[in-house]
Amino acid sequence: MELQAFLSRRVVTPDGIRAAGVLVEGALIREVVPSDQVPREAKIIDFGDAAILPGLIDAHVHINDPGRAEWEGFETATRAAAAGGFTCVVDMPLNCVPSTTGVAALEAKRAAAKGRCWVDWAAWGGVVADNQQDITKLAGAGARGFKCFLVHPGIDEFTMVTEQQLRQALPYVAETGLPLLVHAELPGHIDAATKNLEKADWTQYATYLQSRPEQSELSAINLLISLCREYEFRLHIVHLSASQALPALRAARLEGLPVSVETGPHYLHFQAESISRGATQFKCAPPIRSAENREQLWSALKDGTIDLVATDHSPCPPEMKRFAEGNFKTAWGGITGLSVALSGMYTEARAREFSLTDITRWMAEAPAKLIGCQLQKGKIAVGYDADLVVFDEESEFLVTPERLHHRHPFSPYLGEKLKGEVKATYVRGGLVFADNAFHGESKGRELPA
Numbered sequence: 001m002e003l004q005a006f007l008s009r010r011v012v013t014p015d016g017i018r019a020a021g022v023l024v025e026g027a028l029i030r031e032v033v034p035s036d037q038v039p040r041e042a043k044i045i046d047f048g049d050a051a052i053l054p055g056l057i058d059a060h061v062h063i064n065d066p067g068r069a070e071w072e073g074f075e076t077a078t079r080a081a082a083a084g085g086f087t088c089v090v091d092m093p094l095n096c097v098p099s100t101t102g103v104a105a106l107e108a109k110r111a112a113a114k115g116r117c118w119v120d121w122a123a124w125g126g127v128v129a130d131n132q133q134d135i136t137k138l139a140g141a142g143a144r145g146f147k148c149f150l151v152h153p154g155i156d157e158f159t160m161v162t163e164q165q166l167r168q169a170l171p172y173v174a175e176t177g178l179p180l181l182v183h184a185e186l187p188g189h190i191d192a193a194t195k196n197l198e199k200a201d202w203t204q205y206a207t208y209l210q211s212r213p214e215q216s217e218l219s220a221i222n223l224l225i226s227l228c229r230e231y232e233f234r235l236h237i238v239h240l241s242a243s244q245a246l247p248a249l250r251a252a253r254l255e256g257l258p259v260s261v262e263t264g265p266h267y268l269h270f271q272a273e274s275i276s277r278g279a280t281q282f283k284c285a286p287p288i289r290s291a292e293n294r295e296q297l298w299s300a301l302k303d304g305t306i307d308l309v310a311t312d313h314s315p316c317p318p319e320m321k322r323f324a325e326g327n328f329k330t331a332w333g334g335i336t337g338l339s340v341a342l343s344g345m346y347t348e349a350r351a352r353e354f355s356l357t358d359i360t361r362w363m364a365e366a367p368a369k370l371i372g373c374q375l376q377k378g379k380i381a382v383g384y385d386a387d388l389v390v391f392d393e394e395s396e397f398l399v400t401p402e403r404l405h406h407r408h409p410f411s412p413y414l415g416e417k418l419k420g421e422v423k424a425t426y427v428r429g430g431l432v433f434a435d436n437a438f439h440g441e442s443k444g445r446e447l448p449a
């Protein structure tokens with residue numbers, strides 16, 4: 001088997017950032033050695049001062065395929081991921097048709113993915129109003145865990161769950177030992193706020209923000225924590241936005257409950273105050289909140305209350321964003337920017353004196369644990385998949401449509417000047433992306449069980 005040696009003065013290993021050679025034999029990391037101890041037979045690729053990180057894992061992506069491939073699709077989503085330094089993405093169970101709420105739907109997704117992925121992938125199953133009987137079957141068929149919504153998810157075929165329906169599902173979820181990912185907003189506060197805003201100007205971002213108050217996240221999270229205590233399942237809060245919910249999450253973790261928390265790069269990079277009138281590319285749920293809220297989220301990453309960062313890349317055709325009328329009420333909610341999310345994160349992290357070690361923890365190690373592949377992926381270590389990302393920390397660039405590789409190249413990141421650029425991405429030892437172009441073939445595969 002061919003031996004490759006990836007050299008850099010900044011290799012991000014579990015023991016810190018150091019000069020090293022990563023020896024790759026076939027698809028796996030054989031050893032990490034001092035740069036002057038690379039075996040003579042190895043093919044040397046020297047990246048100099050550019051850092052080498054483990055391939056990132058995005059635990060929250062909406063590929064929408066099969067069924068709504070005109071919104072995104074396996075080929076475009078995984079290309080965008082490769083360009084962004086992600087070597088594995090985990091697909092959400094909704095917006096595809098059929099929704100992944102049963103084994104047949106999971107098989108349909110596998111058929112759609114076959115031969116079309118540039119990075120590795122895995123699937124979340126769905127928990128909806130009436131599929132309790134499918135939960136353990138989905139786990140047996142290879143779903144990495146489950147996703148549910150406590151509020152309407154934007155499409156009708158993936159039903160939200162009430163507390164009662166959730167209580168029916170939780171014993172099955174607990175039995176699988178897999179995590180339940182919850183979109184944590186309760187409809188009560190949202191419905192009341194929206195009713196009061198009937199005559200407001202919905203081209204203003206502030207109107208949308210008021211319609212999704214922090215209390216809706218806080219009350220959902222309080223409910224989930226008490227259910228977690230009662231049913232002893234692994235609870236994962238997806239895309240936390242409201243900093244008001246942090247004290248409850250800190251307390252739950254101190255209590256020893258199996259709770260993990262995710263937020264998104266957009267909540268850590270953007271701020272509500274700067275979103276212009278009609279800029280519906282910024283609409284997502286829960287919403288991007290104030291600059292002050294953003295700083296609280298950064299503090300929670302620092303103290304470990306938030307475990308990980310995932311993009312929630314959720315594309316749609318441009319018509320659905322209704323850019324012409326710029327109406328935040330009727331526009332589809334979803335953020336896109338898989339290809340530049342790492343640079344967005346790095347720009348903000350660096351300004352707050354975090355390092356690539358922190359980013360690797362949030363975007364590779366912790367998501368690997370969530371999806372149960374922490375012995376194969378998420379670290380540069382002996383025996384791990386040779387998923388490697390070459391990242392130039394000093395490079396700066398302006399986000400243009402050519403930088404976005406998902407199907408419809410609009411994004412709130414367009415026009416942003418970001419620091420830190422993905423120079424190359426290797427999936428299991430093979431080059432897939434370098435210098436803004438794709439290489440090799442689409443050899444991504446579903447994560448083995």
Ligand SMILES: [Zn+2]
Pocket residue numbers: 060062092312314
């Ligand atoms: Zn999502």
